Amino acid sequence: MDRRRFLAAVSATGMAIPLELRSLAQSSAKAGVPSAGPDPAPPAKLPDPAAFPNEDPFWAEMRKQFLIPSDEVYLNNGTVGSSPWPVLNAVFDGYKQTERMDQPNPEDYPIWGYDSWNEFRDPLAEFVGASRDEIALVRNATEANSYIANGLEMKAGDEVLMSDQEHPGGEQPWNLRAKRYGVVVKKFQIPKPAKSAAEILNRISDAITPRTRIIFVSHISTDTGVVLPASEIAQFARDKGILSAFDGAHVTGMMRLNIHEIGCDFYTSSPHKWLMAPKGSGYLYIRPEVQERVWNTLATHGWDEPQLKAQRFEMFGSSNVPNLWGLRAAINLCNHIGLDRIERRHRAMADYIHAEMVKRGAESWTSPDPALRCGIATVNVPPIKRMDLENWLWQTKKIRIRGGEPSKLRLSTPYYLLKSDIDRFLAAFDEYRRMNRA
Ligand SMILES: Cc1ncc(COP(=O)(O)O)c(C=O)c1O
Structure with missing residues (x-):
């Protein structure tokens, strides 16, 4: 049950809502983070990688194994990944x-x-x-x-x-x-x-x-x-x-x-x-x-x-x-999917987001040598303040990135991201720049 529905259920029973939960709910409501939607249910079974010769349909199936809400774009696997159902179920077992x-x-x-x-x-x-x-x-x-x-x-x-x-x-x-x-x-x-x-x-x-x-x-x-x-x-x-x-x-x-x-x-x-x-x-x-x-x-x-x-x-x-x-x-x-396939996906997604950011005039801090880069693309985008962008992306677009002061963006591209997720980030980045120029 997500926090919002938990709080609603608790208040319906007349129980007191613990203070820290109340303030968490209030702060996220104030921040305007979009609603999480229904809890994702565990999918019936893992997709068979051999049955998916094409990449995007396969990763779209794999995406269902993750609890990250379908309307969220999570571009910060570099700080911490999300454990999918097979991992969580093993912990419960x-x-x-x-x-x-x-x-x-x-x-x-x-x-x-x-x-x-x-x-x-x-x-x-x-x-x-x-x-x-x-x-x-x-x-x-x-x-x-x-x-x-x-x-x-x-x-x-x-x-x-x-x-x-x-x-x-x-x-x-x-x-x-x-x-x-x-x-x-x-x-x-x-x-x-x-x-x-x-x-x-x-x-x-x-x-x-x-x-x-x-x-x-x-x-x-x-x-x-x-x-x-x-x-x-x-x-x-x-x-x-x-x-x-x-x-x-x-x-x-x-x-x-x-x-x-x-x-x-x-x-x-x-x-x-x-x-x-x-x-x-x-x-x-x-x-x-x-x-x-x-x-x-x-x-x-x-x-x-x-x-x-x-x-x-x-x-x-x-x-x-x-x-x-x-x-x-x-x-x-990881062995079920194949680490080679995962690595190829990480590289393809990072290369895509990196090239698109460079097209937009970002300064690349990512190595031009493929041997010196993999699933993280880093760009510098002055004069944009990364923390302002990071907050705006999360609060208005439900997109999560990370960076460093003053203007570095570190974009992590885990395999479960879809190309459409990256396109959503790029469109949001463009919108932010237009808005700030205006
Ligand atoms: C290179 C490197 N070392 C260490 C850490 C710390 O990881 P942990 O908090 O899992 O110890 C990080 C976290 O981002 C990292 O990037």
Whole structure:
């Protein structure tokens, strides 16, 4: 039941409406966000991808798996994805099975953080090109990044090199370590747009010093969506005897990923973005050879047992097990559709919205090299203030985008968007510009 109908039902019963719900309803009514319409019902079954050789009809069918109201255009999967019915149903099943408290083994409880959870680690490891003992299931990329920054053996004066486009969840763990223990954070600049892999590698090469111990960069940056040349960076680092770590928050489910092929020491991600896993699904990859150089950040039993390998980092006490049912279902769904097909769709939609924005005079911050871009297009549209546009689009058109100050628009194009959704955004953008010129 949506909030509006819930409130109507509650007030019809004469029950008091809790204050925070009342103010939420009032603020959204004031803001003029259009009504959500009826709750979408779960469709009877998943479409068979083989039965849909044409793209748009297939994705239109897939769109029905999502609870996002049909009159909403959601262009901000980059912040967080939406979990479709197969994922939600798996979470519900997880609760139904575990909350009965009738596990066959009296020592078995629905708690997470004391066990291997290989039935969830194995499909994830296979999906991302790693092995079970290299993967710890954690809550998100921020947590995984914090385990690296906090736990890696380093001395005061040792340097970490990162880009100027890191997310706070990647940069701040290192700033904390720097303030507390004297590690030094150095940055190189990624051009906007980045034109080639060589240009990025040269900037990294110019910025390393004899004190650089680790290169920590986003595989896909939050700022512009640029896809960094991960395997070349890892190779470069290895050749210099430097560790490499990638914040791949956006990568899992957006595009093909094989961590072993990248050859890095650390990899982190948030599959609740592009894999549409439940919120609070994250993982940390650590190459076996460096695992013993990383201290635990959270400790319960097991923290000092290196033979547990990466599992040591998921020993953090009771947590939310049914999320893992959802994560596994998200992997199954992605495999059902085919990640290649999903990636092609992400690229096609991002390229379309990007080209249309450039036609409208937007400055491109998206790489002209297809290898350095995927499902996020970023443009700069001065003098438009992005927050004014963002609010207007949501309040009057039910279109959700995100950007950065003052005039950057970051447009994420998840597979369930239809071309007509993008055309609706473009028409709204044109209308906003006409209105503001007038
Ligand atoms: C590159 C990058 N790293 C980390 C994060 C933080 O993700 P989470 O909140 O899932 O930890 C984001 C979120 O947008 C991101 O873009």
